[in-house]
Amino acid sequence: MKKKPLIIIAGPTAVGKTKYSIEFAKRNKGSVVSADSMQVYRGMDIGSAKITPEEMQGIPHYLVDILDPRDEFNVAVFCEKAKAAIDDIHTAGRLPMLVGGTGFYIRALLYGADFSYGQEDEAYRDELTEFVAEHGEDALHEKLQAVDPVAAGEIHPNNVKRVIRALEFYHVTGRPISEHNEAMHQKEADYDFVYFVITDDRPKIYEGIDRRVDMMFDAGLYDEVKRLYDMGLRRGTTSMQGIGYKEVLDAIEGQTTIERAREIIKRDTRHFAKRQLTWFKREVDVVWVDKSKFNYDDEKILRFMEDTVKKSH
Numbered sequence: 001m002k003k004k005p006l007i008i009i010a011g012p013t014a015v016g017k018t019k020y021s022i023e024f025a026k027r028n029k030g031s032v033v034s035a036d037s038m039q040v041y042r043g044m045d046i047g048s049a050k051i052t053p054e055e056m057q058g059i060p061h062y063l064v065d066i067l068d069p070r071d072e073f074n075v076a077v078f079c080e081k082a083k084a085a086i087d088d089i090h091t092a093g094r095l096p097m098l099v100g101g102t103g104f105y106i107r108a109l110l111y112g113a114d115f116s117y118g119q120e121d122e123a124y125r126d127e128l129t130e131f132v133a134e135h136g137e138d139a140l141h142e143k144l145q146a147v148d149p150v151a152a153g154e155i156h157p158n159n160v161k162r163v164i165r166a167l168e169f170y171h172v173t174g175r176p177i178s179e180h181n182e183a184m185h186q187k188e189a190d191y192d193f194v195y196f197v198i199t200d201d202r203p204k205i206y207e208g209i210d211r212r213v214d215m216m217f218d219a220g221l222y223d224e225v226k227r228l229y230d231m232g233l234r235r236g237t238t239s240m241q242g243i244g245y246k247e248v249l250d251a252i253e254g255q256t257t258i259e260r261a262r263e264i265i266k267r268d269t270r271h272f273a274k275r276q277l278t279w280f281k282r283e284v285d286v287v288w289v290d291k292s293k294f295n296y297d298d299e300k301i302l303r304f305m306e307d308t309v310k311k312s313h
Contacts, residue, residue: 011197031097194309213266
């Protein structure tokens with residue numbers, strides 16, 4: 001059976017994925033499926049740099065504003081909803097475009113993820129949760145570094161949930177989760193895809209991040225997080241673990257100042273962008289689109305992307 005086509009536009013945060021995806025969609029009758037772990041949540045607009053209805057320019061978007069901030073969202077939920085969205089887009093006679101910076105989600109959708117992860121060990125998970133409460137996120141991350149350095153390089157210490165899952169997987173199976181993920185990656189893709197990764201010179205990416213964080217604060221990030229806090233949302237909630245939310249939450253609770261929170265968000269987002277690039281470099285069949293190589297000429301970039309898609313079919 002012929003595989004369904006899929007265009008992927010990925011890249012580090014603040015590199016301009018939204019702009020290129022909208023222009024590409026307008027020219028090629030595309031519809032966008034968001035591959036972002038935060039834009040799914042309603043009312044979390046500023047901190048997630050969520051695309052606005054104006055920016056969509058009439059292009060249909062899926063997996064944006066579909067969950068309450070109290071809801072759980074993970075790779076399994078993403079794959080289920082993204083597959084349904086892609087089917088809908090094909091049925092409507094449009095071209096599905098997966099757009100976002102969460103490489104883990106994109107890989108799971110392409111190659112299928114094994115969500116069973118073998119047998120679970122709830123007692124061990126509880127033990128690790130107690131350990132992190134007592135010794136901190138870095139100490140937990142060091143445990144992962146000792147048994148699975150590859151996974152430790154890909155998972156930020158702040159992402160306690162994923163660090164615990166990786167340690168639990170190793171504890172139960174005796175195998176590093178990175179090895180398991182690599183084996184999954186050898187599988188054949190479920191779609192006939194072209195996978196673009198938009199990038200830029202590192203200093204430019206970092207400048208863009210700093211600008212974006214300042215704009216978020218100007219747009220009312222503090223008030224957005226305060227409203228969520230008043231709804232009863234705290235650091236333990238999945239939605240509040242995103243960069244930008246947990247730091248402002250700390251400021252609201254008096255653990256830091258708002259100016260310090262701003263600087264931490266900038267620093268951690270720069271680190272996040274670096275990890276995103278590391279992730280994409282390990283992916284196969286990726287077409288790199290370095291904006292600097294096109295002298296930042298958006299028309300040239302879009303023509304290159306369209307020509308690449310034509311050649312691949």
